[in-house]
Structure formats: C-alpha cells, structure tokens
Amino acid sequence: MDYEKLISAGARAMRPSGIRKFFDIAAQIEGCISLGVGEPDFKTPWTIRDAGIRSLEKGRTWYTANAGLAELRQEICTYLARRMGLSYEPAETLVTVGGSEAIDLIVRTLINPGDEVIIPEPCFVCYDPITTLTGGVPVPVALRREDDFRLRADALAAAITPKTKLLIFPFPANPTGAVMRKEDLEPIAEVLRGTDIIVLADEIYAELTYGGRHVSIASLPGMKERTVLVSGFSKTYAMTGWRLGYACGPREVIGVMTKVHQSAVMCAPTTSQYAAVAALRRCDADIEAMRAEYDMRRRMLVSRLNGMGLACFEPQGAFYAFPSIEGTGLSSEEFCEGLLRSQRVAVVPGSAFGASGEGHVRISYSYSVGYLDEALRRIERFLQEIP
Amino acid sequence: MERILRILEENARISLEDLAAMTGRTVQEVARQLDIWQAGHVINGYRALIDWDKVETPRVQAIIELRVSPKRDCGFDEIAATIARFDEVDSVFLMSGGYDLSLVLSGKSFQDIALFVAKRLSPLDDVLSTATHFVLRTYKKDGVLYGLEPADERELL
Numbered sequence: 001m002d003y004e005k006l007i008s009a010g011a012r013a014m015r016p017s018g019i020r021k022f023f024d025i026a027a028q029i030e031g032c033i034s035l036g037v038g039e040p041d042f043k044t045p046w047t048i049r050d051a052g053i054r055s056l057e058k059g060r061t062w063y064t065a066n067a068g069l070a071e072l073r074q075e076i077c078t079y080l081a082r083r084m085g086l087s088y089e090p091a092e093t094l095v096t097v098g099g100s101e102a103i104d105l106i107v108r109t110l111i112n113p114g115d116e117v118i119i120p121e122p123c124f125v126c127y128d129p130i131t132t133l134t135g136g137v138p139v140p141v142a143l144r145r146e147d148d149f150r151l152r153a154d155a156l157a158a159a160i161t162p163k164t165k166l167l168i169f170p171f172p173a174n175p176t177g178a179v180m181r182k183e184d185l186e187p188i189a190e191v192l193r194g195t196d197i198i199v200l201a202d203e204i205y206a207e208l209t210y211g212g213r214h215v216s217i218a219s220l221p222g223m224k225e226r227t228v229l230v231s232g233f234s235k236t237y238a239m240t241g242w243r244l245g246y247a248c249g250p251r252e253v254i255g256v257m258t259k260v261h262q263s264a265v266m267c268a269p270t271t272s273q274y275a276a277v278a279a280l281r282r283c284d285a286d287i288e289a290m291r292a293e294y295d296m297r298r299r300m301l302v303s304r305l306n307g308m309g310l311a312c313f314e315p316q317g318a319f320y321a322f323p324s325i326e327g328t329g330l331s332s333e334e335f336c337e338g339l340l341r342s343q344r345v346a347v348v349p350g351s352a353f354g355a356s357g358e359g360h361v362r363i364s365y366s367y368s369v370g371y372l373d374e375a376l377r378r379i380e381r382f383l384q385e386i387p
Numbered sequence: 388m389e390r391i392l393r394i395l396e397e398n399a400r401i402s403l404e405d406l407a408a409m410t411g412r413t414v415q416e417v418a419r420q421l422d423i424w425q426a427g428h429v430i431n432g433y434r435a436l437i438d439w440d441k442v443e444t445p446r447v448q449a450i451i452e453l454r455v456s457p458k459r460d461c462g463f464d465e466i467a468a469t470i471a472r473f474d475e476v477d478s479v480f481l482m483s484g485g486y487d488l489s490l491v492l493s494g495k496s497f498q499d500i501a502l503f504v505a506k507r508l509s510p511l512d513d514v515l516s517t518a519t520h521f522v523l524r525t526y527k528k529d530g531v532l533y534g535l536e537p538a539d540e541r542e543l544l
Contacts, residue, residue: 039541041539302408370397373405
C-alpha cells in the first residue's frame with residue numbers, strides 16, 4: 001500500500017507541531033529538565049476531583065445531552081456573567097472536549113475552501129493546521145515585540161480581504177503572555193463592526209492575568225453577535241486531563257457547531273462535566289491561589305531572564321515568558337538545541353509558534369520555584385558558553 | 388510581607404534578589420525585613436530537610452508522650468523548659484487531651500533513646516509517666532514527601 005498517496009491532501013498539508021521535535025530530543029536526554037510544558041503543575045482542586053468521583057459513585061456514566069449537561073451550561077453562563085461581565089444563555093453555549101475541540105468546530109462550521117482565516121502570530125500551534133485541513137487559507141499577521149505582542153488595528157485592517165471569514169483572537173496569548181486591554185480592543189472592534197467577519201476569541205487563559213482583569217472582546221458594543229468565545233477548564237482549574245471546554249456565541253452558529261459535535265464526539269466526558277459544575281460553583285478561591293503562585297514565579301523568571309541579558313517583555317497573562325534570544329546570535333532553534341544538548345534544559349523555539357516568533361523562546365513557569373531556579377542557573381551557564 | 392515567610396518556608400535557599408522580584412519589593416526592603424524577623428525570632432533558623440533513611444549513619448526518632456505535674460505558679464513551663472534543654476530533644480509541645488507534653492527525640496539507636504528516657508527523663512521529679520513511640524518510617528515531614536518523590540508526571544505533548 002502506498003499510504004502516502006492515501007493520505008488526504010488537507011491532512012498532508014497540515015503544518016506539523018514545531019514543539020514536537022524538541023520534546024522528542026528531550027525525551028532521549030538523561031537528566032533533562034523541561035520548561036516546555038503548556039499545562040498547570042497544580043493538581044485539580046480536591047473539590048472538583050471529589051465531584052467527579054461522586055458522579056462515578058452515583059453511576060452517572062451515561063452520555064449527556066449533545067450540547068452538554070443543562071446544569072453545566074447554566075453554570076457556565078452564570079460564571080461568565082459573574083467574572084467576565086458577559087451575558088450568554090444556555091442555548092448559546094456548547095460544552096466541548098477541551099477548548100481544542102471548540103476551535104476545531106468553529107473552523108469546520110464556518111470555513112469553506114478558499115476562505116481566509118487571519119491568525120495573529122506567534123500563537124498556539126493548532127489554528128494554522130486546522131484551517132489548512134478544512135481547505136481554508138491561513139493569513140498570518142505578525143505581532144511585534146514593540147507593540148507588546150498586541151494586535152494592532154492597522155495590521156488587522158491590512159490583512160482583511162473580501163475572502164476573510166474568521167479572525168483568530170487568542171488573548172491572553174500563548175506563547176507571548178500578551179494581553180489585550182480594553183483600550184486595545186476598541187480599535188479592533190471598530191475595524192470589525194459592519195463586516196461579516198467572525199471572531200474566534202480563544203480566552204482559555206482569561207483567568208490568568210496579572211495586573212488587571214481580562215476584558216473579553218465579546219463585551220464590547222456590537223461584538224457579541226460576531227464573536228464565538230472559546231474557553232475551558234484546563235488552565236483555570238488545572239483540569240487539562242479532564243478534556244473539557246466550551247464555546248459561546250450566536251445561537252445560529254452554536255447550533256450548527258452542536259450538529260458537527262454530535263456527529264464527531266456525541267458529547268463531552270460526563271464525569272468531567274459533573275466535576276466542572278463544582279469548579280464553577282465553588283472554586284473561585286482556588287483560581288486566586290493558583291494565580292498568586294503563578295504571579296510570583298512570573299516575576300522571578302522575568303527578573304532573572306532580564307538579569308542574564310535575555311531581554312524579556314513583561315508577560316501579563318497565561319504562564320509563559322517569551323524572552324528575546326537575538327543577542328546570542330543564534331536562531332531560536334539553534335538556541336534551544338544548544339541549551340538542550342549542553343545544559344539539558346528544554347524550552348520551545350519561538351519559531352514553532354509562527355515565523356514572527358523567531359528570535360525568541362517560550363519558557364513556561366508552570367513549575368515550582370526550586371525547579372525554575374535550577375533551570376535558570378543552567379540557562380545562565382549556557383549563555384556563558386556562547387562565544 | 389508575610390508572603391516572604393511562606394516562600395522561605397518552602398525554599399529557604401532562595402536568593403534575596405528572587406525574593407524581591409517575586410514580591411515586588413527592593414532587595415534592601417527584603418533584607419531589612421529578614422533582619423527584623425531574625426532579631427524578633429520570627430525566623431528561628433534555616434535548615435535542610437534530610438531523609439536520614441537514605442544516609443548510612445543510623446538515626447532513630449521517637450515521639451514521647453509525657454504526663455507531668457504542673458506547678459502552682461508556672462504551670463507546665465518550668466518542666467517543659469527543663470526538658471527542652473536536653474540536646475537529644477528536638478521538639479517539645481504542650482498538648483491538649485490525654486497527656487501533657489509531646490517530645491520528639493532523636494538518637495543513634497533505639498537503645499540510645501530508651502536509655503535517655505529511663506535515665507534522664509523518667510527520674511525528673513515532675514514526670515508522672517512516659518510512653519515512647521518509635522518512628523519506623525517517614526512518609527511526609529514539614530510538608531515534604533519522603534521516599535515518595537512527587538515526580539512530574541506531566542507528559543511532553
């Protein structure tokens with residue numbers, strides 16, 4: 001069999017993850033320490049785990065409604081109103097298998113072959129390949145360090161064509177830690193109002209901001225009707241393995257997404273949904289505790305990186321720092337490979353997140369202070385080795 | 388400022404620079420605060436957490452429940468202070484419940500500890516009774532897991 005020929009053109013064209021390669025090398029190196037992981041180091045708060053266990057004890061092991069437990073959808077709406085100032089109804093809400101499925105559903109629901117999807121880069125690695133898979137055309141817009149990696153309205157306007165269907169809007173951002181403040185959102189909204197462009201607002205890190213509360217683009221006048229919000233439980237409640245997220249948006253879009261979701265996965269995991277109800281009802285204090293811990297690590301990491309000459313933009317969201325390594329004269333891949341082989345520390349090259357990530361590396365601070373300290377010492381030794 | 392204490396409680400070897408960065412203060416402010424805490428015995432020392440089970444030199448620990456007779460003027464303080472001065476005694480706590488003082492002792496052998504209890508502790512005038520419980524294995528101490536290292540089980544995606 002010639003499997004190469006059998007693979008669909010769309011799947012073949014998907015960009016492979018640039019993170020993968022480094023993790024493969026790292027896995028073979030003894031004593032390697034990694035600052036590469038993109039998930040919380042905290043365990044899911046006990047209240048949530050207990051709710052999951054109780055649901056199993058009660059034998060709640062059936063499918064739920066395709067769109068998700070009615071109780072959970074109501075709690076999601078209550079939570080979004082309470083903490084984000086957003087007004088959604090359960091009928092505008094779909095519970096998904098992680099935020100990732102929601103992203104996939106939105107792209108598949110909206111994109112025809114040839115439609116353009118604007119993707120601000122550097123960004124999380126899934127938007128481009130999923131767009132390609134559906135026959136859409138990724139249109140990268142480079143975010144710049146001098147703009148604090150925020151999307152500028154003029155850059156957005158310049159990327160829009162009559163074929164533009166979707167804007168990916170992932171803030172707080174992985175890998176840069178950039179946030180869009182209210183004053184940054186207004187000019188973006190102004191460009192979009194009056195167009196037929198939908199915003200995929202990936203707000204999975206909305207609870208992890210440092211210095212100011214997250215503002216959703218959906219909360220701006222005229223934006224809710226053209227926004228599909230994606231969020232989830234993975235980062236906020238340290239629930240990555242539970243695979244639970246959600247999308248909220250115009251019911252016409254959510255309705256079709258639900259149809260696609262029904263055919264693809266039936267429903268999100270039932271145990272996770274019961275656990276998530278407890279998360280939304282009872283775990284605001286856990287969010288604050290985890291955020292305070294991340295914030296301390298963030299301050300330490302950024303201060304140490306700047307101290308050793310890796311100029312680091314101050315990340316205000318998520319749990320990544322994105323220092324510049326341009327001063328070393330190495331490309332981001334060379335830097336990461338050198339660091340891995342010489343000091344056995346794995347970080348992710350900025351180029352893995354799009355061409356405009358070149359010259360940077362992503363360092364996760366979802367690690368204990370002691371672990372970060374050891375990794376930073378090694379990075380410093382590596383910098384001293386570079387001629 | 389109390390956040391500094393919590394950070395130190397977890398990792399006493401952290402540098403002043405990191406402490407300052409993590410709490411948004413200057414190095415001088417942090418250093419001054421540490422001096423104040425040390426002078427006021429809020430911070431009573433910095434020590435390593437050692438799993439002695441992994442070291443060849445044997446070390447035995449015991450927890451001793453002590454019933455004592457309190458004195459009219461100073462209650463349990465006098466006898467507690469006397470006991471606390473023995474080098475073999477690591478910790479002394481005044482307890483509620485079925486006995487009065489709880490001691491943590493360490494020695495080179497079970498016999499060491501048994502002799503200490505028999506020859507030094509029991510003969511004290513105010514000690515009414517002792518019950519010695521030897522520690523067989525440490526699973527967790529001061530918030531740290533022993534022999535059950537919490538390996539980072541997250542898989543690289």
